[in-house]
Amino acid sequence: MVEAGRSPNIEILTNAELLSLDGKVGAFKAKIKINPRYIDADKCTACGLCTQYCPRHLVDKYNEGLSITRPIHIDFPQAVPATYYIDPSACLHLKHDTCKICVPVCRSHAIDFSQKPVDRELSVGSVIMSPGFGQIPDEALEKYSYGKHPDVVTSLEFERMLNPSGPFQGHVRCLSDKRHPKKIAFIQCVGSRDLGCDNGYCSSVCCMYAIKEAMVAKEHDPECEITVFYMDLRTQGKDFDAARTRAEDQFGIKFVRAKVADVMPWDKQLKLTYSTMEETHHFDPFDMVVLSIGLDSPTGAKELAKIGKFELNKYDFCKTETFTPLGTTRDGVLVAGAFQGPKDIPESVTQASAAAGIAAAMNKKHRGKGYVIKSYPDEQEISLDEPRIGVFVCHCGINISGTVDVAKVAEYAGGMDKVAYHSESLYSCSQDAQEVLKEKIKEHKLNRVVIAACSPRTHEPLFQETLKDAGLNRCLFEMVNIRDQCSWVHANEPEAATDKSKDLVRMGVAKARHITSLNEQTVPVTPSAIVLGGGIAGLTAAENMANQGFQCYLIEKSNTLGGHVALMRNTLQGDNTMAMMKDLESRVKKNKKISVMTSSELTDVSGFVGNFSSVITTVKGKKTTEQAIDHGVIIVATGGREYRPDLYMLGKSKKVITQLELEERLAGTAKNRAPGSIVMIQCAGSRGEDLQYCSKICCNNAVKNALKVKAINPESQLIVLYRDMRTYGYAEDAYREAREKGVIFIPYEVENRPKVTQKGTTVTVNYYDPILQEKVSINPDLITLSTGFVPEDPENLSKLLKIPVNANNFFLEAHVKLRPVEMPVAGVYVCGMAHSPKPIDEIVAQAQAAAAKAAIPLVKGHVNVEPTVSSVDKDTCIGCQICVNLCPYKAIQMVKEGKVKKAETIAASCKGCGICASRCPTFAISMGGFTMEQINAQIKAFGVID
Amino acid sequence: MGKTDDKKSGAVMVVGGGVAGVQAALDLTELGYYVYLVEKGAAVGGAMAQLDKTFPTNDCSL
Amino acid sequence: MSQEEFNPKILGFLCNWCCYAAADAAGVSRYQYPPNLRTIRVMCTGRIDPAFILRGFAEGAAGIFTGG
Numbered sequence A: 001m002v003e004a005g006r007s008p009n010i011e012i013l014t015n016a017e018l019l020s021l022d023g024k025v026g027a028f029k030a031k032i033k034i035n036p037r038y039i040d041a042d043k044c045t046a047c048g049l050c051t052q053y054c055p056r057h058l059v060d061k062y063n064e065g066l067s068i069t070r071p072i073h074i075d076f077p078q079a080v081p082a083t084y085y086i087d088p089s090a091c092l093h094l095k096h097d098t099c100k101i102c103v104p105v106c107r108s109h110a111i112d113f114s115q116k117p118v119d120r121e122l123s124v125g126s127v128i129m130s131p132g133f134g135q136i137p138d139e140a141l142e143k144y145s146y147g148k149h150p151d152v153v154t155s156l157e158f159e160r161m162l163n164p165s166g167p168f169q170g171h172v173r174c175l176s177d178k179r180h181p182k183k184i185a186f187i188q189c190v191g192s193r194d195l196g197c198d199n200g201y202c203s204s205v206c207c208m209y210a211i212k213e214a215m216v217a218k219e220h221d222p223e224c225e226i227t228v229f230y231m232d233l234r235t236q237g238k239d240f241d242a243a244r245t246r247a248e249d250q251f252g253i254k255f256v257r258a259k260v261a262d263v264m265p266w267d268k269q270l271k272l273t274y275s276t277m278e279e280t281h282h283f284d285p286f287d288m289v290v291l292s293i294g295l296d297s298p299t300g301a302k303e304l305a306k307i308g309k310f311e312l313n314k315y316d317f318c319k320t321e322t323f324t325p326l327g328t329t330r331d332g333v334l335v336a337g338a339f340q341g342p343k344d345i346p347e348s349v350t351q352a353s354a355a356a357g358i359a360a361a362m363n364k365k366h367r368g369k370g371y372v373i374k375s376y377p378d379e380q381e382i383s384l385d386e387p388r389i390g391v392f393v394c395h396c397g398i399n400i401s402g403t404v405d406v407a408k409v410a411e412y413a414g415g416m417d418k419v420a421y422h423s424e425s426l427y428s429c430s431q432d433a434q435e436v437l438k439e440k441i442k443e444h445k446l447n448r449v450v451i452a453a454c455s456p457r458t459h460e461p462l463f464q465e466t467l468k469d470a471g472l473n474r475c476l477f478e479m480v481n482i483r484d485q486c487s488w489v490h491a492n493e494p495e496a497a498t499d500k501s502k503d504l505v506r507m508g509v510a511k512a513r514h515i516t517s518l519n520e521q522t523v524p525v526t527p528s529a530i531v532l533g534g535g536i537a538g539l540t541a542a543e544n545m546a547n548q549g550f551q552c553y554l555i556e557k558s559n560t561l562g563g564h565v566a567l568m569r570n571t572l573q574g575d576n577t578m579a580m581m582k583d584l585e586s587r588v589k590k591n592k593k594i595s596v597m598t599s600s601e602l603t604d605v606s607g608f609v610g611n612f613s614s615v616i617t618t619v620k621g622k623k624t625t626e627q628a629i630d631h632g633v634i635i636v637a638t639g640g641r642e643y644r645p646d647l648y649m650l651g652k653s654k655k656v657i658t659q660l661e662l663e664e665r666l667a668g669t670a671k672n673r674a675p676g677s678i679v680m681i682q683c684a685g686s687r688g689e690d691l692q693y694c695s696k697i698c699c700n701n702a703v704k705n706a707l708k709v710k711a712i713n714p715e716s717q718l719i720v721l722y723r724d725m726r727t728y729g730y731a732e733d734a735y736r737e738a739r740e741k742g743v744i745f746i747p748y749e750v751e752n753r754p755k756v757t758q759k760g761t762t763v764t765v766n767y768y769d770p771i772l773q774e775k776v777s778i779n780p781d782l783i784t785l786s787t788g789f790v791p792e793d794p795e796n797l798s799k800l801l802k803i804p805v806n807a808n809n810f811f812l813e814a815h816v817k818l819r820p821v822e823m824p825v826a827g828v829y830v831c832g833m834a835h836s837p838k839p840i841d842e843i844v845a846q847a848q849a850a851a852a853k854a855a856i857p858l859v860k861g862h863v864n865v866e867p868t869v870s871s872v873d874k875d876t877c878i879g880c881q882i883c884v885n886l887c888p889y890k891a892i893q894m895v896k897e898g899k900v901k902k903a904e905t906i907a908a909s910c911k912g913c914g915i916c917a918s919r920c921p922t923f924a925i926s927m928g929g930f931t932m933e934q935i936n937a938q939i940k941a942f943g944v945i946d
Numbered sequence B: 001m002g003k004t005d006d007k008k009s010g011a012v013m014v015v016g017g018g019v020a021g022v023q024a025a026l027d028l029t030e031l032g033y034y035v036y037l038v039e040k041g042a043a044v045g046g047a048m049a050q051l052d053k054t055f056p057t058n059d060c061s062l
Numbered sequence C: 001m002s003q004e005e006f007n008p009k010i011l012g013f014l015c016n017w018c019c020y021a022a023a024d025a026a027g028v029s030r031y032q033y034p035p036n037l038r039t040i041r042v043m044c045t046g047r048i049d050p051a052f053i054l055r056g057f058a059e060g061a062a063g064i065f066t067g068g
Helices: A002-008 A047-055 A092-094 A138-144 A154-161 A204-222 A240-249 A302-309 A347-364 A405-415 A431-444 A456-469 A483-487 A494-511 A538-547 A563-567 A577-590 A659-667 A696-713 A729-740 A795-801 A839-858 A882-886 A915-919 A932-943 B019-030 B046-050 C019-028 C050-058
Strands: A010-013 A016-024 A027-034 A119-124 A126-129 A151-153 A183-190 A225-230 A254-266 A268-274 A281-284 A288-293 A333-335 A390-395 A419-425 A448-453 A479-482 A522-523 A528-532 A550-555 A594-597 A601-607 A610-622 A623-631 A634-636 A640-642 A656-658 A677-681 A715-722 A744-747 A755-759 A762-769 A774-778 A780-785 A789-791 A828-830 A862-865 A870-872 A892-897 A900-905 A925-927 B012-015 B033-040 C012-014 C037-042 C063-066
Touching: A002 B019, A010 B019, A016 A302, A027 B033, A119 A892, A119 B012, A126 A302, A126 A347, A126 A915, A138 A151, A138 A183, A138 A288, A138 A729, A154 A204, A154 A288, A183 A204, A183 A254, A183 A268, A204 A225, A204 A240, A240 A715, A268 A288, A302 A538, A333 A347, A347 A538, A347 A839, A347 B019, A390 A405, A390 A431, A390 A494, A405 A419, A405 A448, A405 A494, A419 A431, A431 A456, A431 C019, A448 A494, A456 A479, A456 C019, A479 A900, A483 A494, A483 A774, A483 A882, A483 C019, A494 A932, A494 C037, A528 A538, A528 A839, A538 A550, A538 A577, A538 A594, A538 A634, A538 A839, A550 A601, A563 A577, A563 A640, A577 A594, A594 A656, A601 A795, A610 A634, A634 A795, A634 A839, A634 A870, A659 A696, A659 A780, A677 A696, A696 A715, A696 A729, A729 A828, A762 A828, A762 A925, A828 A839, A839 A862, A839 B019, A870 A900, A882 A892, A882 A915, A915 A925, A932 C037, A932 C050, B012 B019, B019 B033, B019 B046, C019 C037, C019 C063, C050 C063
Parallel strands: A010 B033, A126 A333, A126 B012, A151 A288, A183 A225, A183 A288, A225 A254, A390 A419, A390 A448, A448 A479, A528 A550, A528 A634, A550 A594, A634 A828, A656 A780, A677 A715, A677 A780, A715 A744, B012 B033, C012 C037, C012 C063
Antiparallel strands: A016 A027, A027 A119, A254 A268, A268 A281, A522 A862, A601 A610, A610 A623, A640 A789, A755 A762, A762 A774, A870 A925, A892 A900
């Protein structure tokens, strides 16, 4: 958000409506109406005085109506743009021509009631629709006593309550009498999977946010008893099941599989009527009920579709196809985020990047036109000035200040030598805080900045950017981590955490006294990419890279393209997978910018983002060839395959097959391909057996095959034994259809998995039926196992590229939420099954996102080398070459200086590890940002006892 | 007023300033395009700005 | 034995790429550990000059942790 606010290449038009969209791809004309804020954005300082004086009350929508604001206000302090606005539907002046109290109150004369709506016409090449989602209408919530009893709240209202910037400063309170609730119930699937409000789909996010909210509520009050009532717990995302287990085992949150029939106000409490699988009826009291509301289509979706001239699906979300998940029905108009279908943050971020990449390919001709290159003020020369350090201590909402006494830490910092200024901030990463930082640097002539907040690994670049804006070299900055490594890990020891924060700040300031400006170098990039893996992810990524204008080398290990999707026949949505893959393959093969190399593997790689040099080894018959390729980026799309566990008689009995094998059989012509009785076992080998995780797509595949069986042989008796049916999103429709067609779904508990035995040619499945409440034994004609998916051997690649994998052997992205396709190593990107198992539409979006991200350094044409590299003082160097031999990156070379040879750093190759500096016998090597002087100062500060 | 801003031809318009819209806009600028980010409300950020922490890591959302 | 009786001061050198990242991850997962550690971030444990360790002990560290 902050970044968007300060980019010179994004014009943010708020209070703006799209009126029309004419033309075609490459030449759209969009008419926009911009409604007035009635406040001059250039003059408003966001001081908030106007809100204090405004006499009229207004329900605060940002806080979900749980608090009161005024018609003149800002939604939240970190808002971008950080300008107040007047709500014309509530302002006394705009409605009744009276009042105007705010006008003289505003000291910067920013209030301007003469503002009128402005029409603008924009010429654009493409359009991305990302209006998000809407709220489930209140009528759908009434059956749970929402609106009748104040202690029935929606999950969004509850979210605001938990938030430190929310209506109760982060305390959970019953709205009826402000008491802290001791028993809270979460009801899942409210407004989702519910034909009563025409939302047949699953919203795909509610299970996750309910678990999160429950855990946070437990953190606030460990005494509070929390029960989650669910139908299926759909925590199918990467590493999501682990969090669910943590919620249950560590936090003691109770999960009950039951549909709540009624919520009845009962004295001060609420009584819930529900019955569990065992048909036991309950009538239990709770203090508070949280409704996990689903995501509705956004308000105005129909109108937007009419203006944008594209189609919606039957649920009023944007209509898209499996193989083109970001394309609307109108060429040049793309979609991203929840409007494409309910989804979580990483999925939305992935789709956004993907849409950006597609739009970039569409408008390739115009790249760089009208583009503004950001300039910074000249850097101040500070080498001769005395250090003037500014220390800023962050509250991070309550993330830090909930444990650490922030005021004390700031005050302590203020008393230290060379500290010219100290202060606190609520969120030091917000845009308003950046403005404050810049002001304070100017006002107090600060030449070094210390921020005590979260981790430099995530936030250093943001603050360094602000320093550059303020005319300081970005290296005149030190970050002290008092959140991730202090308040969060010492949550129960506030005093010790405060002491630790003081010590860490003291050490940070000690280092800051010695930090200096460092120069930044840039090196040109090779504008091409290597894509590893020729499955759907690799093919899609390569095609997008090529369409953006970059040379691509597509490397496939086997001798054919297509990967795991080539083994499928169709999708749950009915697409012909084989035809689609053939089409994609032939497009890629024809593309002049793509070189396809089959039977090939990456065997060596060196260099860094923008300048990789790789060796590709191709084995064809007896002939082995090696080819060296220079390239700028690498996309890892090595895929996955169906797992074959040594369980449930798989491989031992002909009557036991996997879902992929059933799919192939059903596509054939054999007479008995859909026999009279079939048992499907979900999570066979997954979620706690051989594989610890959920593979996300097996439930869909099972439902797909079950429907196919029913289509071929309607008489077939089909039983699906499952733990949670995870047919999230629109797949819920197919799940419902399967039930309507007579497929029997029976849940089993993890401690009571079904058992398969064999006697002669007869196979027997033993399982416990919770409805009959007895053990059942049947001899089906066929048993189909949903076995999950495993990644194609990531070990070699992980070592070669120095990229990490998670506990389940999937490549680990740089940031789960915000950088879902980037690897921690710059210039390396991941997509498809190599990241985690997922359905085709998600793979396509992820591959396009990886291509978009990978194109960024290639578009720039150069990369900046981190200034924290080693440098050799030639006068002190004795030319011993110890450093040259030790450097793991071949980043030091010997150069002739007159008659002797001296060491010299190749900055672009240096990773800043410092091995050379710690081993130099004459201390000739200095590490930028980690000098001997700086580290010694930190150690010395460590030893100071107050 | 109402005049076409032709200097920026090849620009991309993003309708909706939630997390998807903002991310798309940022990526587009990095790919060399000028972006108009059209938001109905008074600020960008969308629903994500209302969240404090996110699943499964309970990391902050801003 | 209570915390007051034995409360050592430990100095840590953490590699930015692995151990420092792991320490951040511990925070994200809300693992709780005793608050005795004070850390210095380096870009790699290769940066650690043996003299840093000696100096740390001289400054009163009861133990020194290097993580890389």
